[in-house]
Amino acid sequence: MRAIVHERFGAPDVLSLREVEQPVPGRGDVLIKVHATTVTAAEILMRRGRPLWGRVILGPIRPRRRLRIPGLELAGEIVAVGADVARFVPGDQVFGFTGFGVGACAEYKCMPESASLELKPANTSYRQAAAAVDGATTALYFLRDIARVRAGQHVLINGASGSIGTYAVQLAKYFGAEVTAVCSARNTELVTSLGADHAIDYTAEDFTTRRNAYDVIFDAVTASSFRRCRGALTPRGCYVPTTRLRNWPIAGWTALRGGRRVRPGMSIDKRAALASIKELIEGEQLRIVIDRDYRLDQIVEAHRYVETGRKRGNVTISVTAET
Numbered sequence: 001m002r003a004i005v006h007e008r009f010g011a012p013d014v015l016s017l018r019e020v021e022q023p024v025p026g027r028g029d030v031l032i033k034v035h036a037t038t039v040t041a042a043e044i045l046m047r048r049g050r051p052l053w054g055r056v057i058l059g060p061i062r063p064r065r066r067l068r069i070p071g072l073e074l075a076g077e078i079v080a081v082g083a084d085v086a087r088f089v090p091g092d093q094v095f096g097f098t099g100f101g102v103g104a105c106a107e108y109k110c111m112p113e114s115a116s117l118e119l120k121p122a123n124t125s126y127r128q129a130a131a132a133v134d135g136a137t138t139a140l141y142f143l144r145d146i147a148r149v150r151a152g153q154h155v156l157i158n159g160a161s162g163s164i165g166t167y168a169v170q171l172a173k174y175f176g177a178e179v180t181a182v183c184s185a186r187n188t189e190l191v192t193s194l195g196a197d198h199a200i201d202y203t204a205e206d207f208t209t210r211r212n213a214y215d216v217i218f219d220a221v222t223a224s225s226f227r228r229c230r231g232a233l234t235p236r237g238c239y240v241p242t243t244r245l246r247n248w249p250i251a252g253w254t255a256l257r258g259g260r261r262v263r264p265g266m267s268i269d270k271r272a273a274l275a276s277i278k279e280l281i282e283g284e285q286l287r288i289v290i291d292r293d294y295r296l297d298q299i300v301e302a303h304r305y306v307e308t309g310r311k312r313g314n315v316t317i318s319v320t321a322e323t
């Protein structure tokens with residue numbers, strides 16, 4: 001089968017299209033013919049082998065053999081199932097998250113049936129479904145499970161025009177919050193069309209200088225810090241970052257003082273969240289924003305674009321012509 005492979009950490013051109021052996025499903029596995037995948041911000045870091053502590057998982061010097069095909073999100077059709085599989089049958093159209101297994105940048109991918117895999121929303125193309133996995137489930141996890149956003153709260157989303165951000169704006173509105181979206185001026189129209197009540201252009205105004213304004217500050221791109229955001233939070237408000245190891249000790253400290261003012265997290269098991277996202281998409285409560293689409297053989301270009309940090313919503317990769 002055709003797949004994207006990288007044997008070194010580094011710039012986008014470490015990625016190349018190769019012929020590799022097609023995976024064979026084990027007893028509890030399904031074999032998926034991948035129609036579409038994506039390039040996410042997280043994969044840029046994984047390709048570069050950054051942050052360095054991440055190499056405990058990725059491989060100390062070069063990518064571990066089983067992690068050499070990138071690709072975290074996929075949508076495709078199940079073409080074979082192992083003997084013990086009960087959840088899926090051949091012909092099922094699915095979308096899912098490969099997580100630390102990666103490997104979605106290929107014509108076929110094997111996953112355990114118990115993995116973060118769900119039937120694809122009926123009203124989406126494969127491309128749209130692939131773009132509704134990591135960003136959507138991460139936004140749901142942080143807003144619903146970590147911040148516990150409630151109706152009437154004021155929620156600020158920083159990085160509102162990215163993958164997590166575009167879903168976060170819509171989900172916070174869905175939960176009944178008043179939403180302020182922080183993005184650059186070129187994306188104001190986009191975030192407003194997704195339901196944001198207010199937009200702040202971060203190149204013209206620093207939202208952290210506002211006082212006592214937000215019950216939740218969800219920083220999807222972790223471009224701020226709790227120290228800077230503290231004054232903009234209401235007295236019991238919480239700061240929710242998606243990345244940066246340094247937020248964990250601060251989270252522990254604020255929890256010890258009885259506040260849980262800083263709430264980092266890691267959304268890994270996405271199976272239940274995918275079912276909720278499927279329902280929201282089928283109910284037309286969530287719009288999927290796709291910025292650009294590339295073919296599998298254009299992966300280097302796709303990584304170069306995502307690496308700019310300027311994508312709007314999601315960047316997809318069409319693996320077949322049926323996307």
Ligand SMILES: NC(=O)c1ccc[n+]([C@@H]2O[C@H](COP(=O)([O-])OP(=O)(O)OC[C@H]3O[C@@H](n4cnc5c(N)ncnc54)[C@H](OP(=O)(O)O)[C@@H]3O)[C@@H](O)[C@H]2O)c1
Nearest residue numbers: 041042138159161162163164184220223242266267310311
């Ligand atoms: N903890 C978890 O479980 C988890 C899960 C998934 C991802 N993540 C992490 O979450 C982060 C965000 O992912 P993503 O996919 O949403 O990113 P993304 O789509 O690549 O974000 C790009 C967007 O961020 C905006 N942006 C860039 N700098 C900004 C700033 N200083 N202030 C406000 N907006 C800014 C850009 O808009 P402009 O062009 O207007 O600047 C662009 O639209 C990544 O670091 C990823 O690794 C964490």
